[in-house]
Amino acid sequence: MALSDVTHPDVSVVIPAWNAAGFIQKAIDSALSQEGVQVEVIVIDDASEDHTVDIVKDYQNERVVLIQAEENSGPGAARNLGFAAARGDWIAVLDSDDYFLPGRLSNLLNKADKTVDILIDPVVEQPYGRKECVPFFKQGELPVDELTLAHLISTNLIFTHIKSTGYLKPVFRRRFLQEKGVTYWPEVRIGEDYYFLAACLAHGAKAKMTEKAGYVYTIRSESISRIMRVEDINILLANDGRFLSEFTLGQESSNAQDFRTRNLIRGRDFLKLVRYIKGGQVLKAFKLVFNSPGSSLLLWLPVRKRLLAACRT
Incomplete structure (x- = not known):
């Protein structure tokens, strides 16, 4: 056409x-x-x-x-x-x-x-x-x-x-x-x-x-919802690095980017932690919590999701 x-x-x-x-x-x-x-x-x-x-x-x-x-x-x-x-x-x-x-x-x-x-x-x-x-x-x-x-x-x-x-x-x-x-x-x-x-x-x-x-x-119920994986966050971090290599950010945007980077790293550590727990890798899990204590706080998310679902029923 x-x-x-x-x-x-x-x-x-x-x-x-x-x-x-x-x-x-x-x-x-x-x-x-x-x-x-x-x-x-x-x-x-x-x-x-x-x-x-x-x-x-x-x-x-x-x-x-x-x-x-x-x-x-x-x-x-x-x-x-x-x-x-x-x-x-x-x-x-x-x-x-x-x-x-x-x-x-x-x-x-x-x-x-x-x-x-x-x-x-x-x-x-x-x-x-x-x-x-x-x-x-x-x-x-x-x-x-x-x-x-x-x-x-x-x-x-x-x-x-x-x-x-x-x-x-x-x-x-x-x-x-x-x-x-x-x-x-x-x-x-x-x-x-x-x-x-x-x-x-x-x-x-x-x-x-x-x-x-x-x-x-x-x-749509048949839509393929993306489940965030460790590999996905690594891709986001790499693309953020590419973005920062192409543009010089002002102070406010730079501060926002620093916050986003910390957020992505914490999220990646959380997914690693879940992976270790599910795999019975206790020592790796404890080591990750020690190095990235914020990641363990995200374990509350699935609990919160279940509680909210229970409140709606």
């Missing part, structure tokens, strides 16, 4: 898809039905093994563009393909199992001025098959006006009560991305959205927050 010759779009909606036949139509329809803005929808099929491609091809709509990757390379690589093909003034990422609420894009663009490079709204959650949506963030958990790099770093932690801003789905000014040369790290499959947004902010992007939620994050 070739790029269309429709009126120059205000927003390019980029949808990376892999085996998304069961739900991608809702995502595409939610983007096409946005009122008050010219939209093109770019679907990047990441070598799906189902009939995702057939569903996209069935759209007899010049605003829908299909790009087929030659091999499965992950969401970051797929988004890079979509971003490169985008023609809109703004680019919005939409996961194939999520959808936009009516008016989302026009509400965001109405808040933009010449100084704004990124537009962000809160997200809501919706269990698959249900109608009700629940705010992901509670009141006061998001900044009121602008998302800074320091705030982004300090709210992307593990094993804490802090809601991760990595779940936000920003809309980016395409000209800014082109001028700064910001792309996804294609080999990164853990936290790819975090590093992309962090790179934008490190390049000096102004990210404006808005109040009205417009992005629905769908929770």
Whole structure:
């Protein structure tokens, strides 16, 4: 399917898809039905093994563009393909199992001025098959006006009560991305959205927050939930090191990064501790607790989870 010759779009909606036949139509329809803005929808099929491609091809709509990757390379690589093909003034990422609420894009663009490079709204959650949506963030958990790099770093932690801003789905000014040369790290499959947004902010992007939620994050029972492993945290620490090698942070962001690093190391030690306990490696467990006492405090987490579940029943 070739790029269309429709009126120059205000927003390019980029949808990376892999085996998304069961739900991608809702995502595409939610983007096409946005009122008050010219939209093109770019679907990047990441070598799906189902009939995702057939569903996209069935759209007899010049605003829908299909790009087929030659091999499965992950969401970051797929988004890079979509971003490169985008023609809109703004680019919005939409996961194939999520959808936009009516008016989302026009509400965001109405808040933009010449100084704004990124537009962000809160997200809501919706269990698959249900109608009700629940705010992901509670009141006061998001900044009121602008998302800074320091705030982004300090709210992307593990094993804490802090809601991760990595779940936000920003809309980016395409000209800014082109001028700064910001792309996804294609080999990164853990936290790819975090590093992309962090790179934008490190390049000096102004990210404006808005109040009205417009992005629905769908929770499906068959979704593959990532269970954090020691190896995953090692990857995050390595990617953080890469990020720090590419950017010089201000004092506030640097302090936030130091806090994040300590948090990741503590989380890694906790997972090692659990591994040692389950494996009956008592001496290694005691040694780890001695060297990293904070890791043992996280043993309270599974107990707390069970207590909360019991209180709900």
